[in-house]
Amino acid sequence: MIYPRVFPVTALTLTLLASMNLPANLAAEPQSPPLVVVGFVGGRVAHDNVVHQEVQLVNHLRQEYPVGMNAEIFENHAGSRAHQEILRLLDTNGDGSLSAQEKLKARIILYGHSWGASEAVTTARALEKDGVPVLLTIQVDSVGKRGEDDQTIPRNVAEAINLFQLDGFLHGRSQIVAADPLRTQILGNIQYDYKNTPLKCEGYPWFARMFMKPHIEIESDPRIWSRIESLIRSKMK
Numbered sequence: 001m002i003y004p005r006v007f008p009v010t011a012l013t014l015t016l017l018a019s020m021n022l023p024a025n026l027a028a029e030p031q032s033p034p035l036v037v038v039g040f041v042g043g044r045v046a047h048d049n050v051v052h053q054e055v056q057l058v059n060h061l062r063q064e065y066p067v068g069m070n071a072e073i074f075e076n077h078a079g080s081r082a083h084q085e086i087l088r089l090l091d092t093n094g095d096g097s098l099s100a101q102e103k104l105k106a107r108i109i110l111y112g113h114s115w116g117a118s119e120a121v122t123t124a125r126a127l128e129k130d131g132v133p134v135l136l137t138i139q140v141d142s143v144g145k146r147g148e149d150d151q152t153i154p155r156n157v158a159e160a161i162n163l164f165q166l167d168g169f170l171h172g173r174s175q176i177v178a179a180d181p182l183r184t185q186i187l188g189n190i191q192y193d194y195k196n197t198p199l200k201c202e203g204y205p206w207f208a209r210m211f212m213k214p215h216i217e218i219e220s221d222p223r224i225w226s227r228i229e230s231l232i233r234s235k236m237k
Contacts, residue, residue, distance in 0.1 A: 035107045035235055036089050037061060037071040038082055038123070042114025042143070042219070047073045051203035053225045054113055061232065068236065076115040076145070083126045090132065098130070109136045109232055113219045117142035117172070118150035128156040135235050138228055141165060141172030141218045155180040161187040161231070163224055165194065168214035192218050
């Protein structure tokens with residue numbers, strides 16, 4: 001396919017376009033779309049509860065990258081809304097549908113903790129049906145929701161990583177696999193352990209600290225979120 005050559009917009013260009021009754025944006029160079037980062041909180045956590053590191057990460061990314069990135073956070077039961085918001089962000093010309101080029105340029109990272117990790121994979125699977133690629137999925141102590149498969153990473157995902165612990169009443173999935181290993185690289189199934197290095201988990205309700213402490217320790221672990229932020233930063237252009 002032969003693509004038309006694109007010229008920078010100048011005063012002369014605008015004058016010529018005006019004389020031909022053509023819109024000036026035809027001469028504009030196409031913009032690389034922002035990196036879209038979408039996180040999902042676990043359990044029945046509110047999307048704005050800053051006790052949780054998933055929320056803190058989004059707030060930090062918004063401050064660190066006011067341009068070049070769209071960072072959003074959702075409850076894990078709001079997957080459909082998150083999906084629609086991603087499609088809206090990818091629709092760079094605002095015509096209400098995604099062109100082949102808009103899909104090709106998509107740069108998306110999905111992450112979550114617990115049920116939120118399951119929702120991240122489910123959202124990637126919804127985007128697969130749209131023909132939209134995903135750069136990376138990140139699962140933190142992933143717990144599968146009813147009717148969702150949080151183990152098999154769909155073919156539209158380029159890279160995926162699974163961070164988990166196996167202690168306590170509630171713990172994460174120990175292994176994720178690629179639906180198509182030729183298309184998806186599993187960066188690792190990486191286990192953490194807090195028996196000898198417990199974390200305080202300040203701000204969490206008493207029942208979470210009592211009955212599911214390892215599950216929230218991994219969520220509170222600064223090493224986890226430093227690693228996740230480094231992965232996200234590596235995808236910035």
